[in-house]
Amino acid sequence: MERLNGVIRALTTGPGVCFTSFIQAEVENAVAFAQSDNDGVVFELEHNPWDIRALREAMQFLLLRKDIARAGSNACPMTPLVRIPPSGSELNQWFAKQALDLGAYGIVWPRISTPEEAYNAVAACRYPSLPGTPRYEPAGLRGDAPMAAARYWGLTQQEYYRKADVWPLDPDGETIVVLMIEDTTAIDNLEDILKQVPGIGALLIGEGDLTQQLGCPREYDNPELLRLMDHVLKVGKAFGVPVGHPHVNEKNVARVLDEGYRFLMTFPRRDFSALSEGRRLTGTAR
Numbered sequence: 001m002e003r004l005n006g007v008i009r010a011l012t013t014g015p016g017v018c019f020t021s022f023i024q025a026e027v028e029n030a031v032a033f034a035q036s037d038n039d040g041v042v043f044e045l046e047h048n049p050w051d052i053r054a055l056r057e058a059m060q061f062l063l064l065r066k067d068i069a070r071a072g073s074n075a076c077p078m079t080p081l082v083r084i085p086p087s088g089s090e091l092n093q094w095f096a097k098q099a100l101d102l103g104a105y106g107i108v109w110p111r112i113s114t115p116e117e118a119y120n121a122v123a124a125c126r127y128p129s130l131p132g133t134p135r136y137e138p139a140g141l142r143g144d145a146p147m148a149a150a151r152y153w154g155l156t157q158q159e160y161y162r163k164a165d166v167w168p169l170d171p172d173g174e175t176i177v178v179l180m181i182e183d184t185t186a187i188d189n190l191e192d193i194l195k196q197v198p199g200i201g202a203l204l205i206g207e208g209d210l211t212q213q214l215g216c217p218r219e220y221d222n223p224e225l226l227r228l229m230d231h232v233l234k235v236g237k238a239f240g241v242p243v244g245h246p247h248v249n250e251k252n253v254a255r256v257l258d259e260g261y262r263f264l265m266t267f268p269r270r271d272f273s274a275l276s277e278g279r280r281l282t283g284t285a286r
Contacts, residue, residue: 004153005105005174006079008167008201010039011242011262021268022083022246025054030061033078033268040079042265046110050085050095056102059152074154076105081176083108088117088179093124093141100125100164101145103152106176108204113186115196122177122199125166135169138199169199178244178263182206183213187228194239202263203236204244205229220247233260 003009010018019037022044023029033041041062043055059080067077082099086092088111096107109121119138126140150160153174165173181187181203194200207220207229216222236243237260244263245256256264276285 002073002075003174004073004075004163005040005167005176006075006077007040007081007106007263008174008176011202016242017257017262017264018242019264019266020081021266023268024048025051025058027058027061029268030058034062034064036078038078038266040081040105042081042083042108043104044083045095045099046083046085052098052102055082055099059102059104076152079105081106081108081178083110083180086110088112088114088121091117091120093120096121096124097142100142100175101149103149105174106178106201108178108180110180111182111186111206111209112179112193113183114189115193118179118193118197118200121179122166122169122197125175125177126199127161127164135165135198138197166199167201176201178202178204180204180206181232182209184210184228187231190232190235191239194235194241200241202242202244203232204246204263204265205232207246230259 007018007020018039020040020042021033021038022042023033025043025045043058062078062080063076071077082104084095084099084107086095088109099107107125112118112121123138123141125142127142127144128140129136146157146160150157153160163172163174166175166177167173177200179200207225208218210228211217211219211222211225214222214224233243242262244265245261246265248256248264248266
């Protein structure tokens with residue numbers, strides 16, 4: 001089966017690790033990251049304005065014709081996911097609907113803390129079906145308007161319907177639901193969330209919010225933070241759900257991989273190494 005979602009493809013082949021980055025929904029970022037070695041990008045619209053027109057434009061600039069032609073596939077070589085604004089407790093759906101209707105291959109949901117919130121997150125990414133149909137739960141809530149998404153995926157509308165369900169609930173699904181675990185309530189409820197809600201594609205630890213709650217803002221080596229992160233990692237492994245690390249760099253990537261994180265988010269930094277070296281050599285370092 002041809003896999004259109006590069007993030008899911010990476011999670012289900014080879015070492016089972018995917019590489020992504022948070023980026024703003026801007027054309028310049030899309031052009032730069034379309035040429036990177038990432039499996040996908042996450043357009044960051046939680047802490048940036050919800051600009052659906054900017055998102056649509058940036059998604060178009062992820063498409064590189066030469067890469068699509070070389071691969072002989074309709075799949076976007078750089079898979080776009082979207083982190084939406086509302087926290088899980090808001091039980092929101094329309095932000096996810098709009099992003100998916102543009103052609104996003106998945107949604108990153110901030111601050112999911114309870115099974116009810118996780119259920120809503122997965123349900124919002126699924127089309128409705130009748131009770132009793134296979135894989136009915138979580139019962140879909142997504143409205144029907146597939147035209148733009150089908151076009152972006154390079155499919156007919158009927159083909160899109162067959163591929164748009166959530167993975168791994170539907171093994172052939174091409175939509176991934178990523179839940180951010182960002183507070184101690186979520187950690188306390190994590191086993192119940194994974195037991196009760198099928199269709200969760202990955203967990204992404206929100207270190208920043210966790211450190212805020214723990215009273216050690218952005219102290220990423222805090223022992224209590226590390227203990228909680230290790231717990232999330234162990235629970236995710238026990239349930240076969242990939243766990244993501246949001247702050248991966250050249251100094252910690254070996255450790256992050258060794259610990260078993262599989263959804264790796266590297267820092268979206270433009271390369272100024274030549275500039276820095278040039279200033280060092282000319283004695284003009286700032």
